[in-house]
């Protein structure tokens with residue numbers, strides 16, 4: 001059956017109108033039209049899956065509204081056009097609110113208007129099909145075992161957690177350094193969960209000026225503040241029924257944190273400048289590159305909000321701890337780049353792979369991706385050699401090792417290098433090097449920089 005061809009049921013007890021409607025609808029030979037004199041005979045045929053039903057409001061056996069409910073509860077995708085007498089308009093409009101596609105009154109121009117409705121419905125169908133195709137493409141894009149690349153133990157643990165996160169609507173707190181793939185994981189969770197057909201709405205808290213953040217999240221009424229010329233729906237309302245992804249949650253102002261907590265607990269929000277409450281229900285996924293527990297202890301993040309958001313904690317490992325994933329990702333990016341540019345994929349030589357493995361990637365996967373894209377462009381032949389690879393930042397580790405030193409001096413140099421890399425965060429350096437914090441303090445005290 002062609003996409004624009006509809007199977008149409010005409011439910012009409014007035015024989016003259018029934019003929020008029022079915023004749024008009026059959027003018028397009030692609031459509032098939034069945035007529036029914038009453039509600040019961042039409043209901044008995046619903047299993048034939050009509051696309052459209054024109055429903056006379058007054059039938060001998062059913063009230064139009066009851067019949068409408070029965071049709072929609074059988075299959076909400078069946079479109080219903082209500083045909084009413086002038087005096088029934090109010091009730092017909094009520095049905096419109098309940099989801100009827102349109103209503104037509106029995107006036108002289110009913111044939112033209114019916115043709116118009118059919119054309120509209122055809123366009124609507126095409127758009128719906130387009131949206132569904134796009135939706136499927138997006139879902140495929142986030143089919144995580146094939147798009148989140150990696151085989152290291154660290155990423156396998158992430159896969160197991162993603163799987164757990166997709167089976168329920170539990171809140172998820174994703175942590176990890178910049179560029180480790182927090183947003184990719186959030187999308188993978190959404191598009192593999194029951195909510196996948198509903199919106200995924202990302203908000204980056206670090207990208208919104210403090211004074212606009214509340215309106216961005218909760219929306220505002222027209223005239224709420226200078227510049228609010230139109231009513232604006234906030235991200236919470238946009239995400240209703242789907243997933244709200246709050247990226248860089250650690251950057252959220254403490255006053256706004258209180259409002260967020262209220263919204264999550266009460267499942268309702270108030271638009272800026274508004275008085276009424278609006279019901280909102282969405283799944284929350286948050287991400288942070290900060291240690292929120294530390295932020296909480298320092299009083300910068302509300303404790304009650306922290307525990308409300310914690311749900312399932314999911315920590316993304318930095319790329320430098322993911323062993324050979326660097327090579328897998330590099331191959332993936334060379335192929336993706338070739339595909340996007342309609343070119344054959346270039347191969348990485350063994351030496352190039354060794355060079356890639358020697359770097360520490362402070363910008364993680366995002367950095368690796370841009371290094372690879374540049375390398376592909378720089379490579380003259382079909383092979384990518386070490387000379388084609390340029391690291392974005394100077395890696396100091398090889399320099400540390402190039403000097404001949406005692407073990408203790410090596411230790412000290414490495415600790416200083418790590419302190420620089422992690423902004424003097426002793427706890428993180430101790431974790432990374434797997435030594436006690438007291439050892440670091442002791443060594444630094446014994447060997448002050450003169």
Ligand SMILES: Nc1ncnc2c1ncn2[C@@H]1O[C@H](COP(=O)(O)OP(=O)(O)OP(=O)(O)O)[C@@H](O)[C@H]1O
Pocket residue numbers: 147148149150176177178179180181182183184185247289329365366369
């Ligand atoms: N496992 C992965 N497989 C393939 N590509 C990935 C993977 N993880 C991340 N990427 C790519 O790396 C880049 C950075 O990912 P993403 O934006 O999700 O990181 P992030 O942790 O949210 O970064 P930020 O902290 O800066 O917000 C994107 O281009 C993304 O497509």
